[in-house]
Structures are given as C-alpha cells and as structure tokens.
Amino acid sequence: MKEIRASKVSALANLFLTVAKVLAGILVNSTALIADGVHSLIDVLGSILVWIGIRVASKPPDELHPYGHFKAESLAELSVGIIILISALAIIHEAITSFLEMSTPEFEFYALLVALISAMVNELLARYKIKVGIETKSSSLVAEGKHSRVDVLSSISVFVGYLFAGFGYWWADPLIAIVVSVLIIQMGVEILRNAVNSVMDRVDPELALKVKSAVERIEGVEGVEFVGVRGTWKAKIVEVHVNINPGMSAETIDVLEREIEERVKSTVSNVVRVVTVVKVKRPMVVAIPEDGKGNYTGELDSPYFTVIDFNAKRRFRIENPHAKAEKRKGYLIAELLSRHGVNVVVLRKVGVGAKSHLRSRGILIRFEEGKTVEDVVKRLA
Numbered sequence: 082m083k084e085i086r087a088s089k090v091s092a093l094a095n096l097f098l099t100v101a102k103v104l105a106g107i108l109v110n111s112t113a114l115i116a117d118g119v120h121s122l123i124d125v126l127g128s129i130l131v132w133i134g135i136r137v138a139s140k141p142p143d144e145l146h147p148y149g150h151f152k153a154e155s156l157a158e159l160s161v162g163i164i165i166l167i168s169a170l171a172i173i174h175e176a177i178t179s180f181l182e183m184s185t186p187e188f189e190f191y192a193l194l195v196a197l198i199s200a201m202v203n204e205l206l207a208r209y210k211i212k213v214g215i216e217t218k219s220s221s222l223v224a225e226g227k228h229s230r231v232d233v234l235s236s237i238s239v240f241v242g243y244l245f246a247g248f249g250y251w252w253a254d255p256l257i258a259i260v261v262s263v264l265i266i267q268m269g270v271e272i273l274r275n276a277v278n279s280v281m282d283r284v285d286p287e288l289a290l291k292v293k294s295a296v297e298r299i300e301g302v303e304g305v306e307f308v309g310v311r312g313t314w315k316a317k318i319v320e321v322h323v324n325i326n327p328g329m330s331a332e333t334i335d336v337l338e339r340e341i342e343e344r345v346k347s348t349v350s351n352v353v354r355v356v357t358v359v360k361v362k363r364p365m366v367v368a369i370p371e372d373g374k375g376n377y378t379g380e381l382d383s384p385y386f387t388v389i390d391f392n393a394k395r396r397f398r399i400e401n402p403h404a405k406a407e408k409r410k411g412y413l414i415a416e417l418l419s420r421h422g423v424n425v426v427v428l429r430k431v432g433v434g435a436k437s438h439l440r441s442r443g444i445l446i447r448f449e450e451g452k453t454v455e456d457v458v459k460r461l462a
C-alpha cells in the first residue's frame with residue numbers, strides 16, 4: 082500500500098535526521114542541535130503512529146469491530162495533532178526564556194547547516210506525504226504531511242533567527258520563533274478538530290442535506306426522518322430512516338432499500354455501508370374504552386369506545402355490540418376497531434387471546450391510567 086510505504090519512508094528519514102542531529106550535537110557540544118534531534122525523534126514516533134493507524138484502519142470488519150477499523154486513522158491523526166501542539170509549546174517556552182535572558186544565540190555553523198538540511202528533507206517529506214495522502218484519502222497521512230511542513234517552518238525560523246542575530250538583533254530569533262509557533266498552533270488545532278469530528282461522528286450538514294434530498298426523491302419514500310454520516314474520509318457509513326405508506330409488500334420494501342443504497346452511494350463518495358431503517362407511517366387513530374358517559378373503563382369488553390383520529394382531528398363514539406359476546410369476544414372487538422381504522426387502543430389490562438387478535442390487525446396496545454376519557458386524552462397529547 083502506497084500510504085504505508087509513505088509513512089515508512091517518513092519514519093526512516095526522520096530517524097536519519099535524529100541520528101545526524103544528535104551525533105553532530107555531541108561532536109560540537111551544542112544543546113540546540115541535540116534538542117532538535119529530540120524533536121526529530123518525536124517525528125519518528127509520529128510517523129510510526131500514522132503507519133500503525135493506516136495498517137489497522139485497512140483491516141476488514143471482524144466480530145468485535147463490525148463497523149470496521151477505519152477510526153484507527155482518526156486516532157493516529159489525533160496523536161499527530163497533539164505532537165504538533167506540544168512542539169509549538171516547546172518552541173514558545175524556549176523563545177520566552179531567551180527573551181527573559183536577552184540572550185544572543187551563539188552562531189554555530191553546524192546548527193545552521195543541519196537546520197537547512199532538515200528543512201529540505203522535511204519539505205520533500207511534506208510534499209510526498211500530502212500527495213500520497215490525498216491520493217489514498219488518508220487523513221492521518223495528510224496531517225503528517227502538514228506536520229513536516231511545520232518542521233520546515235521551524236527550521237527556517239531557526240535559520241533566519243541566526244542570520245538576524247549575526248547582525249546584532251538578538252530579539253529577532255525569539256520573536257520569529259513565537260510567530261512561527263502561532264502558525265504551528267493553528268495547524269495543530271485544525272488537525273485536532275478534524276480528528277475529533279471524526280471520532281465524535283460529527284455530521285457534515287451539507288452532506289446530510291444532500292443525502293436527504295436524494296433519498297426523498299425516490300418513489301415510495303414518504304419522508305426522510307434521520308440521516309447520519311460517520312466514518313473517515315476513506316470509509317463512510319450512512320444511516321437513513323425513511324417513512325413509507327402502509328400496505329407496501331415486503332418485496333417492494335426490499336427493492337426500495339436497495340434503491341436507497343444505490344442512491345446514497347452515488348451521492349456520497351467512499352460509502353462502505355448504507356443502513357436503512359424503514360418505518361410504516363400511519364396516522365394515529367386511538368380507541369379509548371368507556372361506559373358511554375365519558376368514564377374510562379380500561380377494558381376491551383366495554384360498551385363504548387371513544388375514537389380519536391389525531392391527524393384528521395376527528396372524534397366520535399362507537400357502540401360495542403360484542404361487549405357481552407359469549408364466544409370469540411376478543412376477535413370480534415378487534416375486528417370492530419379495525420373497521421373504524423383504529424391502530425392504537427388504550428387499556429389498563431388485556432388478556433393473551435385478545436392481545437394477539439389486536440396485534441394481528443396491526444393495533445398497538447397502550448397502557449394508561451385515568452378516571453375519565455379526558456384524563457386519557459390529556460396523557461396521550
């Protein structure tokens with residue numbers, strides 16, 4: 082894989098810089114060089130983290146990770162962001178110290194040379210990683226590329242600071258360092274934000290709206306209730322909840338689901354899975370058993386029912402001729418309610434037989450307490 086090779090190359094190049102800086106630092110007895118070598122060692126760590134992140138992210142889903150391992154890449158990106166912020170803080174600390182001490186950096190030819198070589202190597206790495214990162218849609222590799230660019234900036238600032246110091250402007254070095262740190266912090270925060278958004282499953286509102294309007298146009302979809310898009314740049318999981326009208330056959334729903342999947346995949350790139358939840362939308366028509374005087378009885382074999390159609394805002398009372406039926410009482414009452422379009426009946430208790438008769442007609446049971454029909458209506462609202 083190209084992106085794994087890029088992170089390996091980056092780790093090796095930084096390892097080379099580490100050894101070169103630390104060796105030169107020991108030879109010329111320069112703490113600045115040794116410190117810079119330590120920074121390169123942290124860069125090796127960053128490259129290795131991205132390498133591991135990309136490797137883990139490419140693993141297929143397994144039993145314990147049914148959604149895949151994509152977010153390993155976001156975690157790698159998160160650590161790169163943290164490394165960048167820590168380097169910025171270290172530079173600021175150094176700059177403030179030299180401001181307070183009003184110290185002129187000692188001119189060291191080696192340090193200048195190493196800063197220059199380091200800047201060039203890092204610029205090459207930055208270009209390489211950003212290019213491969215964009216090609217393979219690897220956000221952590223792009224973040225690592227930006228990190229290398231940060232290191233170019235800080236090397237150049239060391240270089241320029243030395244030059245100014247050579248002309249006697251002692252304060253130029255720490256000043257440039259602080260300006261550079263602000264740029265570095267901006268970049269680090271941007272990378273962190275990107276990683277945190279992915280870990281937190283933040284939805285891009287524009288993308289969600291695109292999915293919503295694409296799915297809404299599919300024939301048979303009455304409305305889109307929920308759209309969720311999560312994952313990484315490379316691999317996204319889209320969840321869509323749609324409403325359909327009652328009476329659609331299981332086969333038609335199956336076709337509809339596949340159509341939704343195709344439509345989502347053509348609207349959003351890099352979708353690895355589409356989760357569709359289909360809900361049958363029915364206007365709520367509620368039956369409340371009563372005694373004919375507006376008192377709630379809570380039992381199915383009551384002499385009357387108040388029926389409320391919440392959508393049409395219609396309300397009427399029906400008589401129950403089967404209240405005292407000897408046989409098949411549950412069946413007959415369920416049949417009666419179904420004929421009036423009822424799909425929810427409010428009760429205190431219900432027998433097993435009646436329950437299954439209601440269920441087979443698609444009537445839900447809702448348990449409520451109350452003295453009068455009005456009490457129950459208030460609870461439903």
Ligand SMILES: [Zn+2]
Pocket residue numbers: 120123124168228232
């Ligand atoms: Zn670095």
